[in-house]
Amino acid sequence: xxxxxxxxxxxxxxxxxxxxxxxxxxxxxxxxxxxxxxxxxxxxxxxxxxxxxxxxxxxxxxxxxx
Amino acid sequence: xxxxxxxxxxxxxxxxxxxxxxxxxxxxxxxxxxxxxxxxxxxxxxxxxxxxxxxxxxxxxxxxxxxxxxxxxxxxxxxxxxxxxxxxxxxxxxxxxxxxxxxxxxxxxxxxxxxxxxxxxxxxxxxxxxxxxxxxxxxxxxxxxxxxxxxxxxxxxxxxxxxxxxxxxxxxxxxxxxxxxxxxxxxxxxxxxxxxxxxxxxxxxxxxxxxxxxxxxxxxxxxxxxxxxxxxxxxxxxxxxxxxxxxxxxxxxxxxxxxxxxxxxxxxxxxxxxxxxxxxxxxxxxxxxxxxxxxxxxxxxxxxxxxxxxxxxxxxxxxxxxxxxxxxxxxxxxxxxxxxxxxxxxxxxxx
Numbered sequence: 001x002x003x004x005x006x007x008x009x010x011x012x013x014x015x016x017x018x019x020x021x022x023x024x025x026x027x028x029x030x031x032x033x034x035x036x037x038x039x040x041x042x043x044x045x046x047x048x049x050x051x052x053x054x055x056x057x058x059x060x061x062x063x064x065x066x
Numbered sequence: 067x068x069x070x071x072x073x074x075x076x077x078x079x080x081x082x083x084x085x086x087x088x089x090x091x092x093x094x095x096x097x098x099x100x101x102x103x104x105x106x107x108x109x110x111x112x113x114x115x116x117x118x119x120x121x122x123x124x125x126x127x128x129x130x131x132x133x134x135x136x137x138x139x140x141x142x143x144x145x146x147x148x149x150x151x152x153x154x155x156x157x158x159x160x161x162x163x164x165x166x167x168x169x170x171x172x173x174x175x176x177x178x179x180x181x182x183x184x185x186x187x188x189x190x191x192x193x194x195x196x197x198x199x200x201x202x203x204x205x206x207x208x209x210x211x212x213x214x215x216x217x218x219x220x221x222x223x224x225x226x227x228x229x230x231x232x233x234x235x236x237x238x239x240x241x242x243x244x245x246x247x248x249x250x251x252x253x254x255x256x257x258x259x260x261x262x263x264x265x266x267x268x269x270x271x272x273x274x275x276x277x278x279x280x281x282x283x284x285x286x287x288x289x290x291x292x293x294x295x296x297x298x299x300x301x302x303x304x305x306x307x308x309x310x311x312x313x314x315x316x317x318x319x320x321x322x323x324x325x326x327x328x329x330x331x332x333x334x335x336x337x338x339x340x341x342x343x344x345x346x347x348x349x350x351x352x353x354x355x356x357x358x359x360x361x362x363x364x365x366x367x368x369x370x371x372x373x374x375x376x377x378x379x380x381x382x383x384x385x386x387x388x389x390x391x392x393x394x395x396x397x398x399x400x401x402x403x404x405x406x407x408x409x410x411x412x413x414x415x416x417x
Contacts, residue, residue, distance in 0.1 A: 003414050017284070025162070043362070048367070051413075
């Protein structure tokens with residue numbers, strides 16, 4: 001499992017092992033200020049990043065920053 | 067007693083300061099003169115000796131999304147008032163507010179060198195983040211506990227304001243900070259340990275001298291080897307449900323989770339889906355629910371063959387003051403269902 005989370009410290013506290021930081025609390029996988037296609041691109045990239053995290057072996061809690 | 071009043075600055079979120087609800091959760095820190103909201107009964111409880119000279123207010127989302135910068139800005143707002151004590155909250159179960167209270171207290175204590183205190187419920191995730199640095203007083207789980215919380219906070223502020231020594235957690239009523247204090251006792255560790263063991267064997271009560279932390283940790287799942295042949299499921303604590311919230315998942319303190327079929331759905335649109343989460347501004351999620359549950363992106367990756375399949379069901383609950391016990395129960399039940407369905411990976415999204 002990978003946790004795409006707006007507040008990383010909470011994700012760490014509750015024990016997620018793979019964490020991908022999200023955009024913002026009311027829109028973790030979006031940004032209403034962007035044009036629709038750019039926003040869709042941003043979401044696609046975040047989901048790809050989450051999938052990459054699932055393909056990586058981790059020993060302990062890991063935050064996938066970049 | 068003291069002929070000079072001690073000065074207190076109080077921290078509140080936008081809601082308790084009366085500025086607004088989720089729509090105002092993005093406001094950066096601002097300062098108000100004197101006591102506001104829960105600061106008013108707190109001032110009454112402090113009486114003549116202490117004075118709340120100012121109240122710092124910040125939106126919960128703004129703080130939680132910019133923790134370090136927001137805490138820094140709180141310190142800057144507080145400093146000119148030259149307070150003797152800084153107090154934040156109480157935050158009850160509110161996670162973002164709890165973090166704001168904890169981070170503000172920690173930053174003020176570190177930068178301004180004055181005593182600080184906040185208050186929250188034992189399941190607030192901020193407790194584990196800040197209990198080592200900050201005195202945190204236990205409160206009830208909801209605002210209904212305000213009446214009992216205020217006198218406890220006031221008496222703590224009073225002690226800090228008068229520079230009195232703070233004793234052990236069980237004497238003073240704050241959450242243990244995990245600090246060990248040396249003390250002399252008559253009997254050796256070996257004798258005390260054997261006594262404890264004997265009590266335990268007899269089924270009698272005993273108290274450990276070194277409680278272990280009770281975090282539940284799960285070992286990380288192994289890496290997915292071949293994504294192209296793996297079914298991935300979406301799960302969210304962000305409250306995305308079919309329009310009308312058919313299973314009536316509660317907006318806060320959820321007692322259930324739900325599963326919904328998304329086979330054949332390529333995009334979450336406002337005419338069919340919405341959020342039922344009561345803990346963030348719903349405008350953006352209602353406008354485009356993919357912002358919380360990224361179905362459109364997953365569908366695109368499925369079509370491109372990047373993932374084997376997007377699982378036909380998604381799971382949803384509301385992570386808003388939801389009890390840890392319930393959350394664990396939901397997590398276990400969802401995991402069992404996904405395992406039984408041969409799902410090989412999960413993306414869990416949280417607001």
